Each structure stands twice: as C-alpha cells, then as structure tokens.
Amino acid sequence: xxxxxxxLVAILPVFVNAQSPVYGQCGGKRFQALVGCSAGPTTCAAxxxxxxSNPYYSQCLPGGGTxxxxxxxxxxxPTSTPHTTSTAPGGxxxxxxxxxxxxxxxxxTPFYAAEVAAAAANLTGTTQTKALSVAKIPTFTWFDxxxxxxxxxxxxxxxxxxxKASGTPMIVExxxxxxxxxxxxxxxxxxxxxxxxxxxxxxxxYIDQLVAQIKQYPDVRVIAIIEPxxxxxxxxxxxxxxxxxxxxxxxACVTYAIQQLNKLGNVYSYLDAGHAGWLGWPANLSPxxxxxxxxxxxxxxxxxVRGLATNVANYNSFSTNSPDPITQGNANYDExxxxxxxxxxxxxxxxxxxxxxxxxxxxxxxxxQQWGDWCNVKGAGFGTRPTTNTGVSLVDAxxxxxxxxxxxxxxxxxxxxxxxxxxxxxxxxxxxxxxTWFQExxxxxxxxxxxxx
Ligand SMILES: *[C@@H]1O[C@H](CO)[C@@H](O)[C@H](O)[C@H]1NC(C)=O
Ligand SMILES: *[C@@H]1O[C@H](CO)[C@@H](O)[C@H](O)[C@H]1NC(C)=O
Ligand SMILES: *[C@@H]1O[C@H](CO)[C@@H](O)[C@H](O)[C@H]1NC(C)=O
Numbered sequence: 031x032x033x034x035x036x037x038l039v040a041i042l043p044v045f046v047n048a049q050s051p052v053y054g055q056c057g058g059k060r061f062q063a064l065v066g067c068s069a070g071p072t073t074c075a076a077x078x079x080x081x082x083s084n085p086y087y088s089q090c091l092p093g094g095g096t097x098x099x100x101x102x103x104x105x106x107x108p109t110s111t112p113h114t115t116s117t118a119p120g121g122x123x124x125x126x127x128x129x130x131x132x133x134x135x136x137x138x139t140p141f142y143a144a145e146v147a148a149a150a151a152n153l154t155g156t157t158q159t160k161a162l163s164v165a166k167i168p169t170f171t172w173f174d175x176x177x178x179x180x181x182x183x184x185x186x187x188x189x190x191x192x193x194k195a196s197g198t199p200m201i202v203e204x205x206x207x208x209x210x211x212x213x214x215x216x217x218x219x220x221x222x223x224x225x226x227x228x229x230x231x232x233x234x235x236y237i238d239q240l241v242a243q244i245k246q247y248p249d250v251r252v253i254a255i256i257e258p259x260x261x262x263x264x265x266x267x268x269x270x271x272x273x274x275x276x277x278x279x280x281x282a283c284v285t286y287a288i289q290q291l292n293k294l295g296n297v298y299s300y301l302d303a304g305h306a307g308w309l310g311w312p313a314n315l316s317p318x319x320x321x322x323x324x325x326x327x328x329x330x331x332x333x334x335v336r337g338l339a340t341n342v343a344n345y346n347s348f349s350t351n352s353p354d355p356i357t358q359g360n361a362n363y364d365e366x367x368x369x370x371x372x373x374x375x376x377x378x379x380x381x382x383x384x385x386x387x388x389x390x391x392x393x394x395x396x397x398x399q400q401w402g403d404w405c406n407v408k409g410a411g412f413g414t415r416p417t418t419n420t421g422v423s424l425v426d427a428x429x430x431x432x433x434x435x436x437x438x439x440x441x442x443x444x445x446x447x448x449x450x451x452x453x454x455x456x457x458x459x460x461x462x463x464x465x466t467w468f469q470e471x472x473x474x475x476x477x478x479x480x481x482x483x
Contacts, residue, residue: 123295125334129384129426130298131418134201134251136168137189141181142433149435149472160483161476168416169390169430170203170255174465175222176232179239186247193249201251205342205431206291207258208236209283214273215263218405218439218449218464225279233283241290244297252297255339255386255431257284261325262304265318285329292332300386301325303338303372305346307401310368311360319375326381336426337384338372341365343432345407347395348387348414356401366422373424383424389413390430393480398456405438405452406461406471411478435472439464 074080143165150161173179182204189200210229212221223229223236244252260280267273284301291297301322303309309318326335347354349366357363362371365387376383393411412434418427439452441459452461458471476483 125298125336129418130251130253130336131201131427133199135193135196135198136416137185137192137200137202137250138166138168139171139185139202140188141171142169145433145435145467146472149467149469152469153473157473157476160479161472163483164412164434164476167412167430168203169433170205172205172207172433172436172465173240174205174207174219176208176236176239179236179243182240183243183246186243186250186252189250190247199249199251201253203253203255203429204240205255205258206237206240206287209233209257209260209276210279211272211276213259214276214280215259215267215270216439216449216451218447218452220447225276230279230282234286237283237287237290241294244291244294248294248296250296252291252294253386254291254297254299255342256287256299256301258302258339258342258431259304260284261301261321262308262318265304265309265314265321281325285325288326288332288335289329292334295334298334298336299332300337300339300384301335302342303340303385305341305344306362306365306368307344307346307357307360310362310371312362312371315372315375319372319379319381322376323379323381331380335382337382337386338376339386339388339429339431340368341388341392341431343388343391343438344404345392345395345398345410347392348389348420348428350395354396354398354401356396356398358401366425369422369424385425386427386429386431387420387425388431389416389428390432390434391475393475394478399454403451403454403456405449405454406441406458406468408456408458408474409478410471410475411480412475412483413480415481434475435467435469437462437464437466437468437471 072080146161146165150158153161171182171185173182182202185202189202193200208221208223210221210223210225210233212223213219223232244250257280261284263270263273264277264280268277288299288301291299303318303322309315322338326332329335341348347364350364353363362368369385369387373383373385390413391407391410392413394409397409398407412430414428416427416429420426420428439449439461440447440463441452441457441461442448443453445463447464451457453459458468458474461471462468
C-alpha cells in the first residue's frame with residue numbers, strides 16, 4: 031500500500047505536466063497508440079487550443095486562451111539588423127524589414143555541383159568550360175521526398191561554417207515539394223504520398239523533419255518556395271477530380287508548412303503562384319489573390335511569409351517588348367505584367383506582396399507552341415543570373431528555382447508518370463523521369479544561355 035502511494039506520487043506531477051506545447055500534437059490515432067495505455071497529452075499549453083486536423087493528427091494551435099506574452103532582449107543579427115520579439119501567432123521573432131536576400135551569400139549545393147561536374151566530364155572545349163561555370167550559380171534544391179531531408183542538415187552545417195569563415199551569413203534555398211496527391215492536374219511529378227494512404231500525416235511528418243534540421247542552424251537563413259503548382263491548381267483546376275479531392279488536404283498541408291517554418295525565425299517563405307500564362311489571365315487574378323490571402327490569414331498571418339514565387343520551372347520572360355505569340359492577347363504576357371497586375375489586388379486584401387521570379391530557363395523566348403507547354407521545352411537556354419538587382423521594388427530577386435538539367439518529366443509513353451506534355455513536338459525527347467539528369471537538355475541550356483555563360 032505504502033509503496034504504491036509513493037509510486038503514484040512520483041507519477042502524478044509528470045501526468046499533470048503532460049501537456050503539448052503550442053503547435054505540438056495533442057491527439058490522433060497513431061499518436062495515442064504510441065503513448066500507450068493512458069491517454070496521451072490531449073491538453074495544450076496556455077494560449078493554444080487542441081485543433082482536430084484528421085484522424086491521425088490534432089494540433090495545439092494558438093488561440094482560444096490568453097496568449098502568454100514573453101519579452102526577450104533583442105539580439106543582434108549577423109547583419110547587425112536588430113531582431114525584435116513579437117507574440118504574433120506562430121512567430122517568436124519578427125523578420126528583418128526589407129529584402130531577405132540582402133546581406134547574405136547564397137549557398138551552392140554540392141548535389142547540383144556534382145550533377146554539373148558529371149555532365150561536364152562528358153563535354154569538351156568551350157561547352158565544357160561553360161557547363162562547369164553553371165555549378166557556381168545558386169540554384170534551389172527540391173526536397174521532393176522525405177528521404178532527401180537529412181541532406182538539408184548537411185547543407186546547413188556546411189553553410190553555417192562558410193558563413194562563419196567569411197563573416198557574411200549564408201542563405202540556403204529550398205523548395206518544399208512533397209504534398210500528398212502532388213501535381214494533381216498532371217502526371218509527371220506525382221509524389222510519394224497519397225491522401226488515401228495517410229498522406230496528410232505523412233506530410234506533417236515531412237515538414238517536422240525539415241523543421242528539425244533547420245532548427246539546428248539558426249545562423250543560416252533559409253529561403254523556401256512552398257509547393258509549386260499546388261495553390262494555382264486549386265484556383266483553376268478544381269474541375270480535375272484529383273485536384274478537387276486534394277483541395278482540403280493541400281490547404282491543411284500548406285498551412286502547416288508555413289506555420290511550422292514561421293516558428294523558426296530564420297525561414298522566409300514564398301508561396302508558389304504559377305506564372306503569367308496561368309494565374310496571370312485577368313479572370314484568374316482575383317480568385318488567386320483571394321486564395322492566397324484567405325490561406326495566409328487563416329494560418330495566422332505568419333510574419334515570415336514574404337510573398338510569392340512565380341515562373342517556377344517555367345520559361346516565361348520577366349519583361350519583354352515583344353510578346354511571344356503563344357500569349358494570345360493576354361495583357362499580362364510576361365512575369366512583370368503579371369506581378370504588376372496581381373500586387374495591387376494582394377495589397378488591398380492584406381497579403382504581403384513581394385516576389386521572386388525564376389529565370390533559370392527563360393533565356394530563349396518564342397520556342398513553345400502553346401503557353402501551357404512546360405515539359406523540357408526544346409531550344410531553351412539558361413536565363414538571367416540570380417540577382418537582387420531586379421529594377422522593380424516588388425521583386426526581391428531573380429532566382430534559379432529549377433536546377434537546369436534536371437528533367438521535367440519522362441517522354442516514355444509506357445511509364446506510370448508519363449504526361450502527354452512531355453510527348454509534344456516542342457518537348458525534347460527521349461526524356462528520362464522527372465528530377466533525373468537529362469544530359470542532352472543540359473547541353474542545350476548551356477549552349478543557348480542568354481546572357482551567354
Ligand atoms: C558520361 O558518359 C559515360 C560514358 O558514356 C556515361 O556512362 C555517363 O552516363 C555519362 N554521364 C552523363 C552525365 O551524361
Ligand atoms: C477544366 O476546365 C478547363 C477550362 O475550362 C478546361 O480547359 C479543361 O479541359 C477542364 N479539364 C477537365 C478535366 O475537365
Ligand atoms: C518505358 O517504360 C516502361 C514501363 O516502365 C519500361 O518497361 C520501358 O523499359 C521504358 N522504356 C524506355 C525506353 O525507357
């Protein structure tokens with residue numbers, strides 16, 4: 031009797047403290063099974079409420095109580111910009127004012143450098159020299175499977191060391207790209223998770239793993255593009271049943287991604303916004319702005335969401351005097367016109383309207399038969415180099431989001447991920463699976479680079 035009481039007393043305080051932190055898990059089938067016979071921590075820290083997401087996941091989200099106010103001494107950031115602390119939902123810090131690319135160097139990922147080096151080894155002469163120079167141009171890394179996430183830790187450790195050695199802090203550029211039922215309106219980039227098979231919980235776990243890596247390197251700034259094509263598909267492709275079925279899951283997953291990344295205080299996010307030939311049609315601008323804004327506000331207006339990324343993996347010009355004939359009279363015939371048309375709608379709705387624009391493969395124009403053609407377009411060339419000198423205050427940077435040489439999709443009509451766009455006459459063939467190296471295409475990009483390499 032006495033022994034039991036002591037044991038009970040010892041256990042009690044633990045049980046009382048069994049409370050999940052803000053954004054922690056507070057319910058879900060697997061979670062409660064893991065916790066064992068007693069009910070898991072289904073109560074949440076002060077200022078948050080346990081919110082049901084799906085049968086496998088409930089989460090402590092800010093709100094529903096008195097938010098605990100914390101004050102900390104402002105710390106001096108690596109660029110001597112003062113950081114302050116806010117209690118905004120989902121944020122423990124406020125972002126630096128202004129363009130997050132400034133005052134930093136961008137990390138060159140060894141993975142792409144190795145792809146380029148292998149490609150260059152098969153080339154000779156000036157083509158080889160030009161090809162090798164591509165490895166020095168900063169390019170985003172796509173985290174398109176959960177298995178790739180540990181490599182982010184390696185890059186961050188490397189970037190942290192480089193930043194300390196040079197005295198200039200580093201940026202690591204990532205693309206968050208692993209939604210369940212990914213690429214709902216096409217086939218080439220179908221992903222590893224499906225909604226029917228626990229996809230949302232798997233996605234949350236993928237985000238948790240990214241967060242766990244980034245958290246270890248607060249001195250490295252991460253610039254993240256969030257889920258290419260996903261929200262644009264929800265604007266225009268809800269008549270595709272896979273997109274309609276994915277709608278609530280995409281929204282829940284993108285919300286989770288931006289909230290979790292926001293908490294870190296060193297990740298600046300840009301939501302993917304398609305491109306001029308997609309959401310830039312006048313009829314799509316307002317629906318797009320409404321979707322971005324409602325998602326953002328429902329997520330608690332995460333302060334490190336900086337704006338939108340456009341033209342990711344696409345071929346559009348940033349600004350041209352002669353519209354490509356495929357633009358068929360759309361007044362927003364290039365990315366700048368699209369951005370200038372979208373920004374005021376976003377601003378009046380309360381969405382942060384800063385942009386980054388992929389120009390990695392936009393060096394050559396007038397090469398497509400239709401504006402919707404996106405797969406390994408023949409005759410493309412590397413485009414304007416990454417820079418913050420965009421000439422437009424709305425645009426933080428031109429970036430290379432798509433690593434040139436990595437394939438858009440297979441041209442093998444028997445492959446499970448074959449998409450007809452990759453078999454069109456303006457698509458370079460034969461093409462391997464999406465994401466794998468496409469040597470002949472890389473050589474084309476090198477030779478057609480504009481400005482030249
Ligand atoms: C380079 O050439 C070798 C030998 O032909 C081949 O095995 C390898 O796949 C090629 N690499 C690339 C990147 O094309
Ligand atoms: C969806 O609607 C668009 C625009 O009207 C149309 O072009 C497309 O073919 C439709 N797709 C399906 C699967 O119905
Ligand atoms: C095309 O895909 C099918 C199905 O996966 C495969 O059996 C075949 O070998 C592939 N063909 C080529 C040329 O890669």
